[in-house]
Amino acid sequence: MVYVDIDPVAVMHSRSILEGDEQTAVLEGDLRDPAYILAETRKLGLLDFDRPIAVLLAGVVHFLPDADRPAEVVGALREAVRPGSYLVISHSTYEDQPREMLDAQKLSGRTATEITLRSHAEISSYFGDFALVDPGLVHLPLWRPESPGDVDDRPERFGAFGGVGKL
Known part of the structure; x- marks a missing residue:
């Protein structure tokens, strides 16, 4: 497993946790x-990129504004894997509760990790x-x-879609 994070503190912490595990690596990227x-x-x-692997983009693509071309970024990762591989994406959305999520997006704009909310169709397109x-x-x-019993009576309150695709 290879874990990638842009945050140097998260990278250091992850390396500390995974120290000695020869089957995992942490990459700052x-x-x-x-x-x-x-x-x-x-x-x-x-x-082994000649065999099926899984790419997990859990809670990360929504940190890419449209100007950073998230469809191209995800596309490059999709193109790198072989048939039988999996792609996991979870992504924040404004659908089903736009006011609350747009308020959250505005609040995130005051931080270094602003989110970009996207529609079901936009997120779905990332699976190619x-x-x-x-x-x-x-x-x-x-x-x-x-x-x-694990499903809330209003699951849309979570404000995110998730899915798994197989090539």
Whole structure:
């Protein structure tokens, strides 16, 4: 496993936690530079890019504003993997509760980690040729809950969609 983070403090902390685990590595990198991430990951030799792998973009793509071309970034990562690979994406959205999420987006604008809310269609497009695994791109609490009791009566309150695609 290779964990990538832009935050040097998160990288240091993760390296400390994973110290001695020879099957994992922590890489300081910027998602906006997928070529660097892929090259450095290949150098580490932990992942065999000739076999299926999984790319997890959990709670990260919404930190890329449209100007950073998130579709191209995710596309570069998709193109690097072989058939049988998986792509996991969770992403904040304004759908189903626009006022609350737009307020959260404004608040995030006062921080170094501003979020960009996107629609279901926009997020879905990031999967490209990857076929969505059942139940598809859904509000996060609806993605394979352990039991029906685990699902809130208003799962859209979570404010994010998540899905898994398979190439």
